[in-house]
Amino acid sequence: QKEVEQNSGPLSVPEGAIASLNCTYSDRGSQSFFWYRQYSGKSPELIMFIYSNGDKEDGRFTAQLNKASQYVSLLIRDSQPSDSATYLCAVNRDNDMRFGAGTRLTVKP
């Protein structure tokens, strides 16, 4: 079983729609959770992090964490073509951060 699992996609949504990205993790002792965006040929850039159960909103982005279900999600509202990228879920325990394989999102104009 992979430590961090994501649907590889591709996920395609129309411009202006909500994109929903999901991630599950296997280590119940995981302490912090992150979403990174990676454009082709570029390095990952941080979008959001969440430490506690519930929702955390930042602009058009909302991260959701459910530790009991070992589930993290990212919602992107009013999706834009510039949001087209690969989204990486990352889970950290004791300074050891592990990444999922990423979900490729395409936002069509």
Add this chain to the structure above:
Amino acid sequence: KAGVTQTPRYLIKTRGQQVTLSCSPISGHRSVSWYQQTPGQGLQFLFEYFSETQRNKGNFPGRFSGRQFSNSRSEMNVSTLELGDSALYLCASTDRGNSPLHFGNGTRLTVT
């Protein structure tokens, strides 16, 4: 504040050779992590250093090694290169545990 700096950006090596990659973290960041990224495997954790000590290690063979200096700069070394070592190697730094990682631009290694 300057970001994470990795050098060189590109490398071409031959099978059997060895290579050393360098990473300078964000000023004040004492933790440095290294990852290998390939299209098939995604981001794979290599190791993490803090105050010159390796605290965590991923599942890579002993040909992959690293070190960290007193100024927090880090190097990773790959010996006896194999074709499968061709990848983007990413370095990331952070200032405290369980905080977000900040990535450098990576070193793209091609082994021929």
